[in-house]
Each structure stands twice: as C-alpha cells, then as structure tokens.
Amino acid sequence: MEPQNIVIDNILSTHQIGLGKHYNKYRNHVYRVFNYCLLLDASPANKKKYAIASAFHDLGIWTNHTFDYLEPSIRLAKDYLSKIGNKEWQDEISLMIDMHHKKSIYRGQFSQTVETFRKADWVDVSLGRKTFGLSATNIKAIQKLFKNDGFTLFLILKGIKNFLRHPSNPLPMFKD
Secondary structure: OOOOOHHHHHHHHOOHHHHHHHHHHHHHHHHHHHHHHHHHOOOHHHHHHHHHHHHHOOOHHHHOOOOOOHHHHHHHHHHHHHHOOOHHHHHHHHHHHHOOOEOOOOOOOOHHHHHHHHHHHHHHHOOOOOOOOOOHHHHHHHHHHOOOOOHHHHHHHHHHHHHHHOOOOOOOOOEO
C-alpha cells in the first residue's frame, strides 16, 4: 500500500483551490483508486501512469463544473503530460480515463492498464462490493487509511442533479 505519492500530490495541489471543500474527499478517492491499481497490477512500469490517471480521472467535475466530465478530465491529463514531457502516454492515459466507467471488460488498445484502472475505480465506487479478486482485508485497509468522507454521497447527489437537468442522459460517463 502506498499512502503518499509525489506525482498525485503535485497534481492535486495545483487544483486544490478549484476542488475547494471537496479536496480531501477527492484526494482520498484518488488514493484508493491508485492503491487498488497497484494491487491489481504490480508492474513498476505502470505505477506513474496509474498515479496520473487517478489524479485526473474525475477532475473535470470541478474544473468544468459538469457531470459530463470525461473529456475535460482527459484534456487536463493531456496538457499535464505535454508539460512533463510524456506525450507518448497521452493515448493510454486518455483511454484509462475515458473507459473507467465502462460496464463491461475493456479489450482494446492498452488493455492491461485501461482494464486495471477500470476495475480499481469500480472497486471504489462500489465501496468494495466489486472486488475483482482483491481481498476484503486489502480493500478495508485502504478504505481505513483513505476515508470516503462523503465522496459517494457527493457523487449520488451530483447524479440526481444531473438526472433532473438531463433526464435522457443522466450518467453521461457510463459506457457499455
């Protein structure tokens, strides 16, 4: 388990004002997803990719004030990757973000990292009910270290608001 990651902390610190009172909720969600990724895929070559994708994957909710946040989150990640000289990761991390709410298995390009990231986010959003083979002990340890702090309730309330505004497309981030 990794309780701190410099890449995540640097990215989130640049968005702390925009995240406002939700900073800790989002930070904890990011760290839970990141740590689930590390448990699902122990490859050191993918660790930094998971950190970057975790930090950016839902950020568009706050930066663009929208529940249709995948594209804004992808743009932020691509800009960041350009700035740090990792443009070669743009397609992979964009897919990780774009497919993280896919309901079925992802089988396309970069399937290892995209599918790992998808599973990790589902473990967190389901509050550990979906495990994808992770032990309950590991999930509980991560949940204990990085408290939910009302993040799930925040998402539910955002979903309800979006349903009232866009009843024909209440959850635009989901893919079959």
